[in-house]
Amino acid sequence: MNYSSYIALIPLLPLAGFVLLGLFGQRRFSKSAGILGTLILLAATVLAFYTAYNYFFVSGKVNGVYQPVIALQYTWLQFSPGMSIDMGILLDPASVMMLVVVTFVSLMVHVFSLGYMKGENRFATYYAFLGLFTFSMLGLVLSTNIFQIYIFWELVGVSSFLLIGFYYDRPAAVAAAKKAFIVTRFADLGFLIGILILAFYSGTLDFGTMIQRLTAGDSSQLAQMTGSTFLGISILSWALTLVFMGGAGKSAMFPLHIWLPDAMEGPTPVSALIHAATMVVAGVYLVARLYPIYQLNVSVLQLITWVGAISAFLAAIIACTQTDIKRVLAYSTISQIGYMLFALGVPAYSISSGTGYTASLFHLFTHAFFKSLLFLGAGAVIHFIHTNEMGQMGGLRKLMPLTHLTFLIACLAIAGIPPFAGFFSKEEILMTAWQSNRTIYYIALITSGITAFYMFRLYFCIFWNKPSTHHNDHGEGALNMKLPLALLGVAAVVVGFIPFSQYVPVDGRAKEMTIPISFSIAPVAVALAGIGIAWALYYKENQRPQQLAAAFGGLYNTIRRKFYFDELYLFITKKIIFNGIAKPAAWIDKYVVDGLMNGLGIATTRVSESIKALQSGRVQAYAIYFFGGVIALAVVFIYWWK
Amino acid sequence: MSSIPLTHILFVSTALFFIGMYGLFTRRNLITMLMSIELILNSVNINFVAFNKYLYPDKLNGVFFSLFIITIAAAEAAVAIAIIINLYRSHRSIDVEETQEMKY
Structure with missing residues (x-):
C-alpha cells in the first residue's frame, strides 16, 4: 500500500486551516471558524485512522515484524554529501499510535470548544491556534530525523505559549505563558546541544541511521562516543542526558515541572489537548524514539527512572492539597507522565526485554483518553458554575448527569480499577517495575494509591459533598460539549482491552504480555483504599479534612505551597x-x-x-x-x- | 630674438602668475577675479610655449597645449560669467564678500 498519496495531508490539513483562519478568520469566518476548523480536522482524523488501519492490519507487517516505513522524504537543507536536514514522514508502530491519539483527541477538543468557546471575542483565532498546534504535533510524531523533531518541538512550544496566553488581558495568563515558554526553552537548550553532539559523532540526523550506527556493537561511532569522556562521563551519556533534559522540560518533569500547573490559565479544552494528552507526552515519545540507543546506556536510563519516579510521587502528593480543579489535574498529569518515564527507564535494572517500552506507550495511549476526558469534564463543570475552586462546587451529580458519569469513568480509569483503561496500562508498568527494581515498584504502588485518593477527592467534592447551590439556568451544555465527553468516556473504557503489546512492541515483533491475576491484587487494593479514604473524608460535608490538615500543619502547608519550588x-x-x-x-x-x-x-x-x-x-x-x-x-x- | 634667454621669459610668466594670484586673493569683484584667473592661465601658456621653443624646437606639443588652454579658458569664462549674472540677479551685487551663504 502506498501511503505517500495522502499521508502528507494529515499534518498539512490543519496547517491549511491555521493559515486560512489565521489570515481571514476574524473578518470572514468569525462565526463559522469553529465548524470550518472542526471539519478540516475531521478529514485529517479520518485519514489518520485509515493510515493506522492500513499500517496495523494490512501492510505494516513484513514477516510478522512491524517495519518502519518512510512514507515521504524530502531533502531540505544539504550541508555536506552525508549530512542534510530532511523533512519526512516516518511510520512505525509508535508514530502511527500517536497519530491516532493526536488527531482523535484534537478532534474531540475541537468539537468541545464549539460549545465551550462560543461567543469568545477571538473565536477564529482560537481555532487557528488549535490548527497550528495540531499541525506541529503531527509533524513532531511523524518526524524522520532528530532535527525535524526539534523544529516541530519548538513549534508546539510556540502554539502552547499562544494558547496559554489566549486570555491576554489577564496578567496571570500572560505570566503563565511566559513561564511555560521560558522553562521549556531552557530545557530545549539542552536538547539542542544533545542533538548537535549526537549529530556530530554519528554523522547523521536520521533516526534510523543514527540508531543503527550507535547500537551496532562494532561501530566506530559508538566506540568514539563511549570512548571519549567529558568530566568523567562518556560523551554518549552526556548527549542522551541533554536530549532527555529537553524531553523532561516539555513533559514537565521534576525539577522542570513548575510551568505546567500555571499553564492551566489557558482555556480548559486547550489544557485537555496540549497539557494533558499530547504535547506533554512529547518527552516520553522522544525517549521512546531513541529507545534503542537509551537501552544500551544504563546510567542514563537510571536517571530517567528516578526523575520519573520522583516526579510521579511528588506531583501526586501536591495534587492532594490543591483546591483548583485544573491544578489537581495538572499535577496528576505530571504524576502520570512520571509513570511513563520510569516505565521506560526501569528495565535498566534488569535484563528484561522491552516490556517497559510497550507499557510506557500503552499508558501514554490510555492516559491521553482518560486525562483529556477529565479535563473536558472539568471544562464542562467550569462552564456550568464559572469557577475553578473546589470549595464552591458540590452536589452537581443531578444537574450534570452525563458529565458526572464520564468523570466517574475517567476517575476509575486513572485510579486503575478494572476494567477501565488505566488499569491495564498501569498493571504493565507495575509489572515491569516489579521485575526490575522493587524500590521503584513500591514508590509506584504508593503513588497509585495517592492517585486514587486525590482523583476521588476531586470527584466527591465536585459531584457529592454538600447540596448544590447552583441554579440550573443554562443546562449541562450543548450537544457539541456532550458528544466528546461521551465518545471519550467510551474510549476510556474500551482502549484498555487493546492487546497493545501486539501492536507497539519495541522491535516491531509482536509479543504476548500476560499479567497474572494475583499480581493485580495489590495495586487494586491500594487504589480501593485510596478511594475509601477519599469517600470517608469528602463524601459528605464535614470537618475531617480541615482537622487532618491542621494536624499535619507545617507538612500540609509545605505541600500545599508545592514544596516551595x-x-x-x-x-x-x-x-x-x-x-x-x-x-x-x-x-x-x-x-x-x-x-x-x-x-x-x-x-x-x-x-x-x-x-x-x-x-x-x-x-x-x-x-x-x-x-x-x-x-x-x-x-x-x-x-x-x- | 634667440638672444633672449629662457630665464627672462620664465621671469615674465612667473610675474604674471603671481600678479594673477594676488588679484584672485585680494579683489572683491568677481569679474576682476575672473580676469585674474585669465592672467594665471596665460602665464601657463607662456611657459608651455617657451619650453617648447627652447627645449624641443622641432616639436609642437607645447603649442598645442596652449591652444587647448585658450579654448578651455574661453569656455570657462562663459560659464563663470553666466554664474556671475545669476548671482547678480539674486544678490544685486557681484561682490564676493556678499555671497557667503554656502557654508556649514
Missing part, C-alpha cells in the same frame, strides 16, 4: 541570576558597550565642531587654502622627495 526558582532567578549576572551584564552594556559607541559619537561631534569654521563660504579663503596646499606639496616634493 516556585519560591526556590524565584530566589534563584531574582536574587542570584538577576543580581549576579543580569545586573553586571546590564552595567557593562550600559557603560562599556554603549559608552564606547556614545564616546565615538561625541568625539566625532567635537572634532567637527572645531573644524567646521574652515568651511566659511568665502571663496577667496578656499583659494588661499588650496594655494597653501600646493606650496606645501611643492616644498615636500622639491626638498624631501628625493
